[in-house]
Amino acid sequence: MKVFGVVNATAQAAVHWYNRYNPVEKAKHWLWVITRTVLIFGICFIILYPILTKISIALRDKQDMFDATVVWIPRHFTLENLETVIGYLKYYESVTNTLWLSLGTSILQLISCALAGYGFARLKFWGSQYLFAIVILTIVVPPQTIMVPTYLHYRFFDVFGIYEMFTGNRGVNLLESFWPFFISSAMASGLKNGLYIFIFRQFFRSLPKELEEAAYVDGAGVFKTFARVMLPNSVPAIATVMLFSFIWQWNDSYFVNLFAPNATLLARSLDLLPGVIRPEYVGGVSHTSLYLNTGMLLGILPIFILYLFAQKYFIQGVERTGVVE
Incomplete structure (x- = not known):
């Protein structure tokens, strides 16, 4: 041998x-x-x-736009474009408002979608498969198809007609505020919430059931098990959903124009930037293109900084949420 x-x-x-x-x-x-x-x-x-x-x-000067020899490296460096576009966009106010809106909706969506995903993953009840099919359907159906009822819902907001019964008014007007975003996020019916529920469901299904069984033996209930055992072990999924939610809300202009068309938010300011710039003032169409590119760069800059710090958890979450039993 x-x-x-x-x-x-x-x-x-x-x-x-x-x-x-x-x-x-x-x-x-x-x-x-x-x-x-x-x-x-x-x-x-x-x-x-x-x-x-x-x-x-x-970073180019205006005269570099007409210089054919300038391809990547500007011949005349300047920060004037950034200063001009910051003034056009009301950049600091827009970033502050967008940051609070994106952060608030992300936290609410994280809580509501995590609870819904855990329920679909671990709690078996009659009709759960049909309800989850409806959740998946919300991913496929474009929000434009329900634009009118969504608008009227928050234009005349009322819960089971209670407000109209006591006051005689048809409802409360929640438009031109952040309340439509916060309410829909808290009810797991906001922007892309079907996808977030799916991510949490897949992740919770990948965790071993012995964790829950040990918590049940120690006398923990469903909510305590979820908060003390399952949620601390789902950091990759939390990071993924938080990052997706924050970025999509940051870049959203559809619901912003629907619910708060007069709000000073970054996505709306970028949409209005071509109309705010006066070509005859800046010297022509080429200069307008220069300012538009600068505005797009300022718009993605906060997201780029966020991704630099969150990329590790984002990659882990994408890998783990695809694992099922």
Whole structure:
């Protein structure tokens, strides 16, 4: 047996040496390395090209827009474009309002969607499959199809007609405020909430049931088990939902124009930027394009900073939420 073991080890060493030092195998290895590097570099360039272009344009002087020799590096660096666009956008006020709105809706959506996802994952009751099918349907159905009833719901907001019964008025007007965003988020019916419920359901299903059983043995109820056991173990899913919710609310202009068309929010300010800029004042259409690119760069800058700190948890959440039993 020892002889066969020695022979086997020697054969494996010979195969390893052949694969490592054989010119054909080395050529195949380096060819794959070069091909993989070129593909990764090309894909990264395609993704980063728009951002690099906007950075280059935002730092250019107006005269560089007519210089054909300027491609990436401006000949005359300036921060005047940033200062001008910040004034057009009311940038600091818009960012502050958008930050509070996005943060508030993200927290409310996190709580409501986590509870709904845990219920679909662990609590078995009659009709749960049909209810979850409706949740998935909300992902597919575009919000534009229910625009009119959604608008009227918050224009004449009333719960079971209680307000009208006591006051005689048809309802409370919640438009031009953040209440429609907060109420829909707290009820797990806000922007992309069907997707968040699906993410939490998939993640909770991937956790071992022994965690819950141990909590039940110790006398914990459903809500205590959820808060003390399941939620602390779902940090990747929480980070994923929080990041998705924050970014989508940050970039949302549809519901902002529907519920609060006069609010000073960043997405709405960017939509209005082409109409605010006066081409005859800045010198022509080319300068208008310069300011539009600068505005887009300022719009994605806070999101880019957020992703730098949250990318680790985001990648973990995407990996874990795809695992099911």
